Amino acid sequence: MATIYEVSKLAGVSLATVSRVMNNNARVSEKTKKKVLCAMDELGYRPNSIAQSLASNRTNCVGILVSELCGPFFGQMMAGIESELRAAGKHVVITTGHSETGDEEEKEKDGIEFLLSRNCDAIILHVEAIDDNYLLELSKGKTPVYLMSRLVKGMEQNCISLNNELGGYLATKSLIERGHKEIAYIAGPQFKSDAQCRFLGHKRALEENDISFNESLFYIGDFKETGGKDGVKYFINNKQSFTALVCANDEMASGAMTYAREHGYSLPKDLSIIGFDNIIFARYIYPKLTTIDNPVNEMGHMAAKLVLKDIYQQKNQVITHAFEPTVIIRDSITTLRS
Structure with a gap:
């Protein structure tokens, strides 16, 4: 099976250039791109995530931690995040922070540690039991951290929140x-x-x-x-x-x-x-x-766009950090008759 190193040698370009071609990076000229694609075709090379990660120092994976997987609320949130990232050629690793035994804080921390161990390029968190100080310390690490449905002072530019x-x-x-x-x-x-x-x-x-x-x-x-x-x-x-x-x-x-x-x-x-x-x-x-x-689905899309802008250099993304709620009037309330 051909390797990315063989593609690099046959095309006469660096590993980083091969990686840019595989990731559709605009900085590669059409002439160079054609050389790399021809080399891949001649060698029968099929890109894989490990090779891309080695060449680009990116896993193209984003970690997501939500309270639980069941229920429509978190389904809408994850659908918004995943669809936006998938359209950009990125993938998600999902875990939960909910605990049936009541130790929600520890379960959320365990989930975060799991995502960090997966070498995700960034992690998006919907956490409720962990305090702000822990999140501020976490944000100082090498893996960028983004928060869903929460506003933490000092992390405002990494938060997507609702009033x-x-x-x-x-x-x-x-x-x-x-x-x-x-x-x-x-x-x-x-x-x-x-x-x-x-x-x-x-x-x-x-x-x-x-x-x-x-x-x-x-x-x-x-x-x-x-x-x-x-x-x-x-x-x-x-x-x-x-x-x-x-x-x-x-x-x-x-x-x-x-x-x-x-x-x-x-x-x-x-x-x-x-x-x-x-x-x-x-x-x-x-x-x-x-x-x-x-609007949790829209907020999920926005969290993903924020990651794409910050981590994957898609600078054309327009970001809204704070969302406003509205009343949806249906049939379950009525005017009290005096």
Whole structure:
């Protein structure tokens, strides 16, 4: 089997030039490119990733760490990243940081170490348990680090983030504008920065409209359907009066809607519910879920474009670092009748 060294010798060019041809680098003249391609054809040489890596000092692989592989949220995120990189001839190595035993921080760190050991050209992280200081130290290493759905001071140019506080504010404001004052809230795990920010936005909307925050109408869920079901069960069992419910993500909203209907609530007549993320099933459940749009697929594309610009020198990429949420009005909320 022919090697890249034989191609280099036959074409009379350096290994680096052969690598540039294999990577479609614009700095190679058409004459030189033709010589290399002819040599490859004559020798029956087929490029492989190891040879390209040796010649170019690049693996053409980008590591991705997400919390988990299941669920539409992370599917949309990974699809955005992978499709953008694949179109540029790059590949991804994916691992997870979720742990069923509760040691999320250690699992996320293990995932990062795995990606670093794969010699990825860069890594894109969606991490929730690791603190900012760890990420700042990590960013000083030789492997460039980029963050999805998170903003860390000192790493702003490597972050693609959503204004989660504004999203939480808009969700609650949408209900207040429809006459609701008794508004329950099912939050995500409060060690997660996006869950914290969404809750802060909820409280800001209440405060601006002179509505007191009621601890009895607050429940911390798990960002899964079970969290929504358990939250509504908690409010009902404690005989809390509420006409509207904000859920910190769509999965919990789905669980809340199911439990509420099973216990006699007509939606949205008896209870208005709003979610967060606008994942694909939000438009298909009954009633169709009003939610906050979290453009995670677009953000995934943008994270990949940022890597292509910084690491692979595609300087024509236009980067948006900060995304703004919007309200998607559907059928699950209604105006409160006095």
